[in-house]
Amino acid sequence: MKSLHKTLDIIEAVAKTNSVGIRQLSELTGFPPPTIHRITSTLVERRYLKQDPITRRLSLSIKFLELGNMVQQRFNLKAIARPYLENLMVELKESVNLAVQDGDYVAYLDHVRSDYTMLQLFTKPGARVPLYCTGVGKIFMSRWSPSELDAYLRRTPLLPHTNRTIVDQSKLIAELRKIKALNYAVDNEEMEQGVRCVAAMVVDHRGLPVAAVSVSGMAKRIAQARIKAFAESLKACSRAISRKMGFRDTA
């Protein structure tokens, strides 16, 4: 599937820029102009790319928004969760996020930005960050079986993003055990210097993990003393979403 790989390379190259010409794409991807031309004109024909009629420059089209919104299950989750996230933001006066696990990464689905803080969020919807250095990621990991965790640790180097990132495997394992017991996770400036984050799990109708809700903000504002309170609010919120997803905790 050489041509398909090329096509995807081209789409990704276009995504990285805001708009590109064919020549430039040729340099970015290493494919000759006729190849680029053939593929992009098909993509334009199918409305995946849009081409400025005068400059002939290419960019991603609305089609991807359309498809992005069709990423199912996730879509329902997002719609169900939204009002709860908004309430939680108002209650805590901090930015609130909704995220899912996507392979070895955390993918952010939605966020409600706090009006009360200036924090520039790094959690744009669709953004992907590693599991081991985020509150959301660690709460997912805390539910893994030992063999799953083992396989993950074997393939993933624990790179320090800040000086607080947990880079020691046994410390991470201990942290995950603690998280499992407490039922919430804290990211103590492990991903981004000065940013703290607290996360709790959302489960589906059978009690299986599907998403996590998190609160993130400047470390000064998410003070150690307040973390317990944040965690309780988060747990209440995620429990409410879980119930709305069909989970019955009367077991």
Add this chain to the structure above:
Amino acid sequence: MKSLHKTLDIIEAVAKTNSVGIRQLSELTGFPPPTIHRITSTLVERRYLKQDPITRRLSLSIKFLELGNMVQQRFNLKAIARPYLENLMVELKESVNLAVQDGDYVAYLDHVRSDYTMLQLFTKPGARVPLYCTGVGKIFMSRWSPSELDAYLRRTPLLPHTNRTIVDQSKLIAELRKIKALNYAVDNEEMEQGVRCVAAMVVDHRGLPVAAVSVSGMAKRIAQARIKAFAESLKACSRAISRKMGFRDTA
């Protein structure tokens, strides 16, 4: 580009379902199973599709959310507009939408749902509806040159979506002239029975149309008597967004 067309057909078929098997995809698209298999496994490898490890069923992956969020310019517009849309929703107590023109269609980028109404919005982000029977669409059309309008009318049958849809070309032309003069457009149950909508234009730094803001709700609530007031609020809102986009109206 036969294989690319097939690939896109497959992606679109997967998008329509929540999750499909290869056999089922083969029926949906008409391509034999080995062809589907070859293409989907490449897409899975590249993370465009995700495959349930046990059922082997395919669905769109987070990748499309990622790409959807990279649809540029639009993204900035969305971020800039969001707080204004929220204010407008609070002010009018009705759902507010942000939309752009996408070829011969209106594509909704964002919406702020009113807490005050039960209306199930048909304007999900990414949704596409015709230009001629929506407030947003008509406001775009009101800025077209006669030749553009003419070409559009020649290729587009004015199908009735409700008994109020404008299906007469000369009536539509007159309506657009009126809209241009008033600087706002009304969709009077032309797209959906019982739903009214008022729209105003957002322009970029050079005064060119880029998007439209609209208010939509049950016809009872968007009463004829209130439309003028709605239009004024909308125009103020869209002017504010336009200014934020760099437009200077001191001419």
Add this chain to the structure above:
DNA sequence: AAAGCTGATTCCGTAATATGGAATTTGAAT
């Protein structure tokens, strides 16, 4: 106005790739 330049587009003989029927494997259900 003409020449020069840059990038987009088209051409076309060739090599490589996608094709899909048939065979095989997987795994669930009986």
Add this chain to the structure above:
DNA sequence: ATTCAAATTCCATATTACGGAATCAGCTTT
């Protein structure tokens, strides 16, 4: 164990994608 449906692999063949070279289109410079 046996059956069955679906997924996956195989492979000879035809088709398609390939990309260098030529051409075209829209600018800028002289």
